[in-house]
Amino acid sequence: MRVDIRPDTTIAEALTLLTRTLGEAGIEAPSRDARFLLQGILGLDGADVLARSDRPVGEDAGRLSEAVRRRVSHEPISRILGRRAFYGRDFIVTPDVLDPRPDTEAAVELALDLIEARGLSDEALSIADIGTGSGILIVTLLAELPNARGIATDISKAALDVARRNAEAIGVADRVEFVATTGLDGCTRPFDLVISNPPYISTGEIGGLERSVRDFDPLEALDGGADGLSVYREIAQNIVELQRSSVLLVFEVGATQADDVVKIFSNSGAHFLKARRDLGGHTRAVALEIHL
Structure with missing residues (x-):
């Protein structure tokens, strides 16, 4: 037309x-x-x-x-305009990254709630964002926590370039390092908080997604394997192998995945802390802690 x-x-x-x-x-x-x-x-x-x-x-x-x-x-408006509002800030969006959803704010809110409840909001926290995409999680957290520093990882160098541009635009680029890697491989320092919105759509469901998602979001940012949980398992193993001190974990999850994700990390020694619902009433983020 x-x-x-x-x-x-x-x-x-x-x-x-x-x-x-x-x-x-x-x-x-x-x-x-x-x-x-x-x-x-x-x-x-x-x-x-x-x-x-x-x-x-x-x-x-x-x-x-x-x-x-x-x-x-059916291309999303955010992609046409090249920008998406998230947690009160504008982020650059390109074809190389997932189009940020309002539901993802639940993960940010959950992380900030835990940090505030522990009196850590002004501390020099070390934060890792696995699979950062456009950088909305790490950039937002660093903007909200002025003394925190972070590492953002992604397998896509193009996505990391977008995340870097967002960090520069929002004024936190001097407090974050961008690393092209899987999980936290090569990131040896301990972290106080690990956060992630990994791919969690099962491979068989991708063909039935809305066109605005299926046709325009990068496949690698959607496909979570046969049951949608593959990347959570990889992250759980990765954290146990690399982390040498206690750490808070916050993950976005699919609408029916909270129990399964909690079980995966519980099997790796984490204990469940709290969950957060999205605007639709689904459990959208879970928090756990590993004591080492």
Whole structure:
């Protein structure tokens, strides 16, 4: 489906045209998405769109036409605009990384709750983020914990480049090291907190995911093996082999995986501390501790 927006098309006309085109393509919330695309590409907020509704879109006409073409193919708005809001901050998103979900904020909240409850918020904590992707976990935690330092690992160098750009944009790049590795291999220093949002979709379920996920998120950021738990097992073994002192563990999990993930780490000597639900009421993050 193609839509051509001309430079002399007004903002109001463009909003109407985008909404109609997205609706005809079966996009679930065409009015909302049209507004987000218009605001993001024109650099306006909602009030500006109303106040300047008779202003021509000008040189942004081509970008708007391309944006609606991409959204019709179910590409997420965050990918079209190249940014995603997470925990009150904007993060760069590229095709090399998982599109951050609001549900992942549960892992951040759980980690911060545990740190605050133990009176450690101002301490010089050492944090590791396994499979960092866009860096949302480590960057957010370092932004919230001004004395903490961290290591972010990923098997994808392209993903690490995105994470590094986000760390620089949010002002924590001087407190984080980015390492291309599996798990924590090669990262020898002890950590106070290990956090991760690993791939946890079972291989057989990937084909049935929503198009916005299946067609646009990197496969390696989704595929958790035959039962979706393979990477958790790898992390559990890796931590036991490398960690030489007690450590807090926080993991994002699939909607039905909490008990299985807790069992995996319990078998490696961890004990369960706490869980956190997402906005949909699913247990989305679990916290454990290993005493060594």
